Amino acid sequence: MQNKTIDIICHRRSIRSYQSTALTTEQIESLVQAAQSAPSSNFLQCATIIRITDSKNRAKLAHYAGDQEYILQAPEFWVFCADFNRHFQIAPTIPLEKAEQLLVxxxxxxxxxxxxxxxxxxxxxxxxxxxxxxxxxxxxTQLLALPKYVLPLFGLCIGYPDQNPDRKPRLPKELVFFENHYQPINHQLLAQYDTQMRQYYDHRLTNQKTNGWSDKIVEKIIKGQRDFILNYLHKQGWITK
Known part of the structure; x- marks a missing residue:
């Protein structure tokens, strides 16, 4: 069963090339309103968006993120932060050091x-x-002057697409959607998916690859370890208990 909303979700792709057309004030307001309409645990509303309009700051963030040029090209770049500092300002004695606050x-x-x-x-x-x-x-954190109990999780480029990439095939439903209890991996389905991913990469016009999906799991997880994160979290007041 499909409708317009489901169709939009299912055809979403990551866009890494943007037209120069700026977003209107009305568009930005609509996006912020949609963002704030998301569910919130216990209605704590513990998230903050920082819109980056300073070109020098944008350039620094692009460099910090690995010199990703589309951060500079996109009309809008927003940084999404987990934020309990707002609550800390309201009630400085509340305990915020436990892992649950990080998850929330x-x-x-x-x-x-x-x-x-x-x-x-x-x-x-x-x-x-x-x-x-x-x-x-x-x-x-230093560039954005983020205080204690604020965690910059990721950025988001927003703009009119200047490319039309194919959508990456997703894992078969049977590998991610179970009933009543967890299921061991179906290696036959996984092998079929790896073949599908190899075909996708082979026919992709840019950044072609020869591997499937599972071939690169170990490499990607090790590459993304960021061993310094735990110490950083402790410095920012997170999960010290």
Whole structure:
């Protein structure tokens, strides 16, 4: 069963090339309204968006994220942060050091961001998440003057697409959707999916690859470890208990 909203969600792709057309004030207001309409655990509303309009700051963030040029090219670049500092200002004695606050903040922020993405798609805009900000998370924190209990999770490029990439095939439903209890991996389905991914990469016009999906899991997980993150979280007041 399909409708317009489901069709938008299912055809979303990451956009890494943008037209120069600026978003209107009304579009930006609509995106923020959609973001704020996301569910929030206990209605704590523990997420904050920082819109980056300073070109020098944008250039620094692009560099911190691994010199990703589309951060500079996109008309809009927003940084999404888990934020309990607002609550700390209201009630400085509340305990915020436990792991649950980190989970709640990350979940609230991710829901807000995905609402933004879906709303942007509905307006004919494209987006791409930028998790690379966490490569230099302390520098990002300093640049954005983030106080204690604020965590910059990722950036988001927003703008009119200047490319039309194919959508990456997703894992078979049977590998991610179970009933009543967890299921061991079906290796036959996984092998079929790896073949599908190899075909996708082979026919893709840019950044062609020869591997499937599971071939690169170990490499990607090791590459994305960011061993400094735990110490950073402790410095920002997160999960110290």
């Amino acid at each position: 903040g990350c979940i609230d922020t991710a829901l807000m961001a995905q609402n933004t993405v879906i709303a942007a798609e509905s307006l004919g805009l494209g987006t791409v998440y930028i998790g690379g900000l966490r490569n230099n998370i302390e520098k990002v």
